[in-house]
Amino acid sequence: MKKHNFSAGPCILPQEVLEQASKSVINFNNLNLSLIEISHRSADFVAVMDKAQDLVLELLDLKDKGYSAIFLGGGASLEFLMVPYNILKKDGKAAYLDTGAWSSKAIKEAKLFGDIDIVASSKADNYNNIPKNYTIPTDIDYLHCTSNNTIYGTQIKEFPKTDSLLVCDMSSDIFSRKLDFSQFDIIYAGAQKNMGPAGTTLIVVKEEILGKTGRQIPSMLDYQIHISKDSMFNTPPVFPVYVSMLTLQWLKDLGGIDAIEKKNIAKAELLYGEIDSNPLFKGSAAKADRSNMNVTFLLTDENKKEQFDQMCKEAGINGIKGHRSVGGYRASIYNAMPIESIQVLVDLMQKL
Ligand SMILES: Cc1ncc(COP(=O)(O)O)c(C=O)c1O
Numbered sequence: 001m002k003k004h005n006f007s008a009g010p011c012i013l014p015q016e017v018l019e020q021a022s023k024s025v026i027n028f029n030n031l032n033l034s035l036i037e038i039s040h041r042s043a044d045f046v047a048v049m050d051k052a053q054d055l056v057l058e059l060l061d062l063k064d065k066g067y068s069a070i071f072l073g074g075g076a077s078l079e080f081l082m083v084p085y086n087i088l089k090k091d092g093k094a095a096y097l098d099t100g101a102w103s104s105k106a107i108k109e110a111k112l113f114g115d116i117d118i119v120a121s122s123k124a125d126n127y128n129n130i131p132k133n134y135t136i137p138t139d140i141d142y143l144h145c146t147s148n149n150t151i152y153g154t155q156i157k158e159f160p161k162t163d164s165l166l167v168c169d170m171s172s173d174i175f176s177r178k179l180d181f182s183q184f185d186i187i188y189a190g191a192q193k194n195m196g197p198a199g200t201t202l203i204v205v206k207e208e209i210l211g212k213t214g215r216q217i218p219s220m221l222d223y224q225i226h227i228s229k230d231s232m233f234n235t236p237p238v239f240p241v242y243v244s245m246l247t248l249q250w251l252k253d254l255g256g257i258d259a260i261e262k263k264n265i266a267k268a269e270l271l272y273g274e275i276d277s278n279p280l281f282k283g284s285a286a287k288a289d290r291s292n293m294n295v296t297f298l299l300t301d302e303n304k305k306e307q308f309d310q311m312c313k314e315a316g317i318n319g320i321k322g323h324r325s326v327g328g329y330r331a332s333i334y335n336a337m338p339i340e341s342i343q344v345l346v347d348l349m350q351k352l
Pocket of ligand 1: 009074075076077078102146148149150151169170171172190191
């Protein structure tokens with residue numbers, strides 16, 4: 001039976017990417033060797049890394065603008081500490097916008113490095129909205145925000161303006177919508193939503209901001225070292241980087257971020273439209289801040305839960321159970337999710 005995969009991450013990837021990746025695990029580039037058994041220093045793999053980095057900058061429109069793209073291990077969670085290590089000055093201060101569990105984890109790590117000012121938080125509302133009208137201090141080294149809050153289904157529509165550096169965790173919405181990416185000095189994102197398998201994290205960094213903290217940085221945590229070694233300071237996560245490259249190529253062939261954004265808006269409108277018009281459901285995030293990637297919603301009549309869950313199971317719907325801290329349902333509708341799968345879910349909601 002066809003499955004409709006609404007998982008929050010790891011999550012759906014384009015079918016053709018999975019097919020190509022599985023072929024390459026057996027025989028890569030007709031070498032009669034697997035992608036995962038050749039040297040990361042071989043010409044064939046170096047070309048993969050180069051292309052992945054190139055596609056990132058091209059798709060984000062950051063080519064020739066002083067940015068580097070690197071692929072590291074350790075998950076987006078490692079960036080929670082690499083960011084302050086690399087740009088928070090000794091005795092410096094940074095500001096954080098607290099919009100969810102991942103923001104607060106980033107704050108916890110940053111506090112190990114300096115003075116952290118939480119400029120605004122929606123914690124008291126169980127993070128169901130993005131705070132607005134807050135003041136950003138001017139004496140900070142950087143401001144950190146999370147563009148999309150995977151658990152709560154909220155998304156920043158308008159990014160804070162600051163003369164300091166702006167850092168963004170884009171783990172769950174990178175490559176999904178048009179933005180002026182040059183407003184950010186560091187963007188980081190775990191691969192396992194819109195890019196590829198878990199195991200690598202993309203970091204896009206404006207090179208001129210580095211090397212100014214006065215800190216000694218261990219080599220593996222130093223962005224400058226990874227950039228100078230073209231993301232090959234140590235053995236990179238070869239398979240996740242390869243699949244990310246294929247997914248980025250898939251996105252480029254589709255027409256890039258402009259094209260995917262239109263599809264993502266249509267998908268989100270279809271699902272939110274049903275949530276808003278069907279009295280059996282209600283959205284859990286504030287309307288103005290709703291995410292186009294993670295749609296969180298609740299049943300208005302809990303007695304229908306068993307029936308709806310059974311209907312979903314029978315229709316091949318996978319991964320829509322809400323996160324335990326929000327409850328209800330979460331349909332993650334990342335780039336690779338076809339609108340047809342959302343229609344299947346909407347039809348069931350109507351049938352209920
Ligand atoms: C917005 C956001 N940031 C950070 C993370 C943590 O990523 P990782 O598990 O790669 O460390 C996640 C994971 O879901 C996330 O959604």
